[in-house]
Amino acid sequence: MANDEASSLWSATIKGMTGSCPRCGRGKLFKGLLDVAPACNKCGLDFKFIDTGDGPAVFVTLIAGLAVLGLALWAELRYEPPIWVHLVIFLPMTLIVCIGLLRPTKGLLIAMQYRNEAEEGRLEN
Ligand SMILES: [Zn+2]
Numbered sequence: 334m335a336n337d338e339a340s341s342l343w344s345a346t347i348k349g350m351t352g353s354c355p356r357c358g359r360g361k362l363f364k365g366l367l368d369v370a371p372a373c374n375k376c377g378l379d380f381k382f383i384d385t386g387d388g389p390a391v392f393v394t395l396i397a398g399l400a401v402l403g404l405a406l407w408a409e410l411r412y413e414p415p416i417w418v419h420l421v422i423f424l425p426m427t428l429i430v431c432i433g434l435l436r437p438t439k440g441l442l443i444a445m446q447y448r449n450e451a452e453e454g455r456l457e458n
Pocket of ligand 1: 354355356357358359360373374376377378
């Protein structure tokens, strides 16, 4: 049982991070860099249920901020480079890390939303 659960979680993680359909894993989830397609082009799953909100941006900001700021601080303490070196290295690094992480993070959150059947909370009548 626990092995099936881990396998299912791993499978959902791979589908999400590769931008594949959370149900079949063969269709494309995105139609652009971050725009979600209206439906899966293989199994027809309607992607209207998807609502990641600001989740991907929050995670990417926290991860990239920690990584890039940590490297910048380490470089400053270790080598004391001039400010232009920081600008030349760490500004592009910030952009690359953020843009590189956004799509897999969004795909991962969508896959987890699908796997866990997460939806907006409602009050019972
Ligand atoms: Zn599909």
